[in-house]
Amino acid sequence: MRKPDSKIVLLGDMNVGKTSLLQRYMERRFPDTVSTVGGAFYLKQWRSYNISIWDTAGREQFHGLGSMYCRGAAAIILTYDVNHRQSLVELEDRFLGLTDTASKDCLFAIVGNKVDLTEEGALAGQEKEECSPNMDAGDRVSPRAPKQVQLEDAVALYKKILKYKMLDEQDVPAAEQMCFETSAKTGYNVDLLFETLFDLVVPMILQQRAERPSHTVDISSHKPPKRTRSGCCA
């Protein structure tokens, strides 16, 4: 495995659909039951760069995430469920502190998933029906509840994060650009989310390379030299 050029991580409460989002984008599918076991690390080739996308392993979410998870991340996708207000609250209460180890100029995306389950999402869902022939007819006509979390709430959180990180609004992408409502089930806005981030991350890779050539060694790619009779003089 070649070392990725950049790292994007997903954060959010259990059951907000982080893994489904990732699988929808990477594998173009929506699995019936989702378990993060076996699917915690994705590599995306975007233009000539390799971007790693990290998902929390299933049970890491029981307060088991350490400093390594966000270490050096170029972008963090903070995910909530538009039908559960508490999942947005948790992003600030439980997950924001974990982002301290991310890159200094880390980008944040606020993503409200499961929009297909809402009244407003019904219209959004229709756009993609052709792409989801497997959907049961029942899904289409079942009554949908109004959203519990509005996009304005996500925008407010984004601005709160900028304050927490002591970032100037002028120096980072606008809140409206970084707040998404998605449906992993229908695929609504999923491509837009990931590809927006990929495009924003690429210039960061270039800047990083210019600034700081790293002298790290890749221990997994180094082949031991052929043994010589003389051995090395230690």
Add this chain to the structure above:
Amino acid sequence: MNEEYDVIVLGTGLTECILSGIMSVNGKKVLHMDRNPYYGGESASITPLEDLYKRFKIPGSPPESMGRGRDWNVDLIPKFLMANGQLVKMLLYTEVTRYLDFKVTEGSFVYKGGKIYKVPSTEAEALASSLMGLFEKRRFRKFLVYVANFDEKDPRTFEGIDPKKTTMRDVYKKFDLGQDVIDFTGHALALYRTDDYLDQPCYETINRIKLYSESLARYGKSPYLYPLYGLGELPQGFARLSAIYGGTYMLNKPIEEIIVQNGKVIGVKSEGEIARCKQLICDPSYVKDRVEKVGQVIRVICILSHPIKNTNDANSCQIIIPQNQVNRKSDIYVCMISFAHNVAAQGKYIAIVSTTVETKEPEKEIRPALELLEPIEQKFVSISDLLVPKDLGTESQIFISRTYDATTHFETTCDDIKNIYKRMTGSEFDFEEMKRKKNDIYGED
């Protein structure tokens, strides 16, 4: 919680996290808990710097000259990875390397007659070095060629030496090596801390010299690797492996009781809930009555604003002070890393002195090492007990790791892991067991 697991692990030190990873990869249902809010236990890297001051009860806050607290990740134990050692092997088999970045340590030095000398890393350096005389160098080279060619499985490489019987003292005699060379070989290459090895069969020493040489050959500058952001990244990497294979992780979990019935562990009580298990792994701090003290280690973390003198301004290095240079029984080690490894603020260096305690005044014992580091901006002194389990866990199914010793590598830690694995499973440890059982990287070309 309130569930049944195959294995419960208490403490997220490196030993525990590696075992947790191995057990999960092999299909065991694992619950892993730590009373601390961070990973690493005694092998953690403490961040921010304010927490280090708090931990060592230094009054007040770090001064402004220390920079941003978040830039610091200070190791509690001073160690490097041998580039060809067992821990690197474990990282490779588990592919935990994908979560980590490493740098090669810039040099290794040995203390002699009050000065430090670079341990040569090339033939040119060896010829130029004043660590030994010219004629000794020729005999030493002959000895190293012998070691390089030595193959445990091929008696033709033994050349009249019986690896299981001939003492190392006799091997040195056979190659006509003088005391300077013997000291250098035993302490700077084989990394023995005492001279007890001289009267032991030579195979272990030969293998240790081979490990050093092969580690040095990998990258050419020194035999040691170090992870960016500190050694505390290592347990987290293995913990993530375990989590990906279904392990449950809970930090900040107070452990009220380990429940034993009829002499066998049946579970753990935490915050009023009970998790049941067939086997338990833990570090000594969770089972104080089941371990015994076999010694002590002193570690002094020193913050500097300068590289160590006579190290060619190295950003990282090891210094070995052989025990006979300072009239001790055990060697004193200095491990130095710096801002170049993302463990300190810009322009700052962290040098950690460590050795086995021999007297009632351990800080005085390490004075020769501290003198090499002056001026020191801040010192953090700890003296830790060396704890080992009282029994093998056969009856109780409680398997206790050993605390970290004064060595500056992880070979003894890996030996402990292999030993615990064998006692838990009944099978000899095999690195192949660590391999991931399914493809869990997606999108790779």
